[in-house]
Amino acid sequence: MTRDVYQLYLDERVKIKQLLRSSCSKVCLTTDTWTSLQRGNYLCITAHFIDNDWKLNKKILNFCSISSHKGKSIGMAIEKCLLNWGIDKLFTVTVDNASSNDVAIGYLRKKFNPRRGLVQHGKYLHMRCMAHIVNFIVVEGLKEMNKSVERVRGAVRYVRQSPARLQKFKECVVVENIECKKMLCLDVCTRWNSTYLMLDTAQNFERAFERFEEQDTNFRVELERGEGWHSVDDWANVRNLRDFLEHFYEVTLRISGTSYVTSNNFFDELFEIDILLRDAQLNSNVDFNVMAIKMKEKYDKYWGDIDKMNLLIFVACVLDPRQKLKYLEFAHSEMSSFEKACEMMQKLKESLYELFDEYKPPLHNTCSQTSVPTHVSLDKPQQKMKRRMQALYKKHELEIGGEDKTSELDKYLAEANEDFVEDFDILLWWKVNSPRFPILSKMARDVLVIPISTVASESAFNTRGPLVCTQDWIRKSSSQEDIKKIEEQIQELDMIENGIFKKWIQMENMKDLHFSYVLISRLM
Numbered sequence: 001m002t003r004d005v006y007q008l009y010l011d012e013r014v015k016i017k018q019l020l021r022s023s024c025s026k027v028c029l030t031t032d033t034w035t036s037l038q039r040g041n042y043l044c045i046t047a048h049f050i051d052n053d054w055k056l057n058k059k060i061l062n063f064c065s066i067s068s069h070k071g072k073s074i075g076m077a078i079e080k081c082l083l084n085w086g087i088d089k090l091f092t093v094t095v096d097n098a099s100s101n102d103v104a105i106g107y108l109r110k111k112f113n114p115r116r117g118l119v120q121h122g123k124y125l126h127m128r129c130m131a132h133i134v135n136f137i138v139v140e141g142l143k144e145m146n147k148s149v150e151r152v153r154g155a156v157r158y159v160r161q162s163p164a165r166l167q168k169f170k171e172c173v174v175v176e177n178i179e180c181k182k183m184l185c186l187d188v189c190t191r192w193n194s195t196y197l198m199l200d201t202a203q204n205f206e207r208a209f210e211r212f213e214e215q216d217t218n219f220r221v222e223l224e225r226g227e228g229w230h231s232v233d234d235w236a237n238v239r240n241l242r243d244f245l246e247h248f249y250e251v252t253l254r255i256s257g258t259s260y261v262t263s264n265n266f267f268d269e270l271f272e273i274d275i276l277l278r279d280a281q282l283n284s285n286v287d288f289n290v291m292a293i294k295m296k297e298k299y300d301k302y303w304g305d306i307d308k309m310n311l312l313i314f315v316a317c318v319l320d321p322r323q324k325l326k327y328l329e330f331a332h333s334e335m336s337s338f339e340k341a342c343e344m345m346q347k348l349k350e351s352l353y354e355l356f357d358e359y360k361p362p363l364h365n366t367c368s369q370t371s372v373p374t375h376v377s378l379d380k381p382q383q384k385m386k387r388r389m390q391a392l393y394k395k396h397e398l399e400i401g402g403e404d405k406t407s408e409l410d411k412y413l414a415e416a417n418e419d420f421v422e423d424f425d426i427l428l429w430w431k432v433n434s435p436r437f438p439i440l441s442k443m444a445r446d447v448l449v450i451p452i453s454t455v456a457s458e459s460a461f462n463t464r465g466p467l468v469c470t471q472d473w474i475r476k477s478s479s480q481e482d483i484k485k486i487e488e489q490i491q492e493l494d495m496i497e498n499g500i501f502k503k504w505i506q507m508e509n510m511k512d513l514h515f516s517y518v519l520i521s522r523l524m
Contacts, residue, residue: 016059017085023051025445026091026119028127030454031078033069041066043074045081046472048258050445054431058258060472061085071103078104079111088117092312094127094451097136102126119358119446124312130255130266131453133302134273138192138248140298144291148237149195150227152202155209156184158222165216172211180204193252196245203239240288247276256455263316263450264323264426267331270303274335306344311351312447318352319444321418321429325349356409359443408440 020027028048035041045062062081067073082090090112095101109122118125142149159169169184184205187198209230213219223229251269255262277299280292303309317323328348332341418424426448434441 019051019057020047020049020085020087023049024442025050025449026089027087028092028094028446028450029078029090030094030129030451031074032096032454033066033074035069041069043077045078047085047087048449048451050427050449054427054434054445056259056261056427056449058472069098069100071100072107074100075104075107075111078108088112088115090117090125091119091446092127092310092450093125094129094454096129096132096454120354124310127310127312127450127452128302129452129454130269131252131455134248134252134255135192136302137273137295137298138245141291141295142192142195144294145237145241145287147227148230148234149199149241151223151230151234152199152238153187154223154227155219155230156186156198156202158219159184159212160186168215169205169208169212172208172215173205176207176211178205178208192245193249196242196249199238199242199245203235203242206235237285237287240285244276244280244288247272252453256453258451258455261426261448262452263313263448264320266313266452267317267323267328271331271335273299306347311348312355312450313452314348315352315355316447316450318348318413319430319440319447320426321412321415321433322420322424324413324417326417353409355447356440356443359439361439408437412437412440 026049030046030048031044033041033043043062043064043066044060046058046060049057051057062077062084064077064081066077078093082088090108093105093108095105105122105126109118109125112118113121159165166184173180180201182201182204185194185198185201187194189195220229251272254265255269277292277296280288281296283289283292314328317328318325325345325348329341329345332344335341336344418429430437430441430444430448437444
């Protein structure tokens with residue numbers, strides 16, 4: 001059995017290598033690190049690319065142990081992985097905001113620049129995970145609404161502490177005729193999305209909590225010893241917060257999918273968050289107002305200055321035929337002052353044309369494709385001479401700049417935008433139109449594949465089994481429904497691991513290391 005599984009891994013690896021070798025596009029990476037309960041450090045590296053048939057591919061290249069979470073160790077592990085796979089065309093690396101990743105990206109620039117494996121000397125190599133920035137923004141806001149959240153969390157925790165209490169609570173739900181398929185779930189405080197899921201469920205059971213209080217005399221007493229009893233105002237705050245967080249939760253799901261491209265949607269998601277925070281600042285609720293102000297400050301820290309952002313995410317929007325420059329100009333004018341919007345658009349246009357120029361074939365390569373034959377056969381001499389004259393004219397036009405290849409980009413931008421429709425297939429559009437835009441389509445293949453979230457690598461840490469890579473290779477990429485399931489699994493695993501870790505600490509104190517190891521091994 002073991003031999004068969006390993007052979008499957010080898011066979012699939014060969015197929016992926018051949019696919020990568022045959023693909024004309026550059027490769028984008030997502031990577032993330034993790035520390036196990038045994039204090040082992042692990043790194044997951046995932047490649048994203050669009051193949052020659054314009055199909056999106058996501059493949060885990062390596063799931064390996066690393067010596068530490070230091071930037072140089074991460075950079076060296078990524079470099080080694082890419083060399084083993086024969087990958088020399090690296091476009092972007094999407095990572096979270098840990099400072100060690102800044103060092104890792106710097107290491108990769110230093111190593112890949114001499115090999116000419118980066119675009120514009122690695123200027124756009126570092127892509128920050130949008131989901132992590134959304135996390136920072138939401139966590140900042142939750143600090144201001146923490147009292148109401150803590151009180152509801154206390155109520156949920158009390159009910160879930162024993163099977164008898166939970167059963168009694170379910171009976172209260174039936175009596176109150178509450179129709180809800182979900183049951184109470186306790187959040188992991190470090191994960192705001194699990195807090196949203198807890199509030200989303202708990203707010204359905206306010207009446208059940210009231211009836212539960214009548215049947216359990218210790219319920220209110222114990223809660224008042226902690227964060228306090230949940231009032232009507234607390235439930236109102238929780239419902240408002242739940243509705244507010246839902247937008248961020250849905251944004252996170254959309255940007256975390258791996259079965260479709262996400263980079264072209266970045267600006268739309270950014271625009272939605274900006275509008276949400278502005279509207280929340282006008283809320284009559286003082287707590288909500290303060291929360292929105294704090295969140296907007298965090299938003300501006302990461303997304304308020306275009307110089308701090310990777311401009312490829314805006315280029316990706318331009319390469320969406322529904323958006324282009326026209327849409328971005330309008331949206332920027334709605335989000336910023338006229339002067340700031342003009343400044344941002346000018347920088348974007350400069351970057352767009354600089355990137356396009358890099359994809360244009362060198363002049364001598366273009367000329368060689370229409371090179372003039374040194375010998376003309378006597379067979380059909382007039383036809384040969386006609387072709388010779390056309391080739392000479394083509395060369396002449398290129399030399400004097402009469403045929404400007406940037407016009408391909410200008411032509412694309414000048415055409416009318418496509419309609420905004422939900423089922424628009426952007427990769428199919430570029431596949432169909434690549435003959436009209438041969439250079440621009442190559443650029444689009446590289447830019448559109450950029451992942452704006454590291455979830456493709458993060459989710460690998462939830463996989464149990466020795467061959468993480470093989471499981472990924474034979475599995476389809478994640479849809480939004482898959483991401484929801486992953487979020488729920490992460491929540492459950494975090495709670496289990498927290499419980500295991502507490503038991504491990506107790507056993508450590510008892511100096512019973514052997515028994516501790518056996519227990520953890522069985523539960524993992």
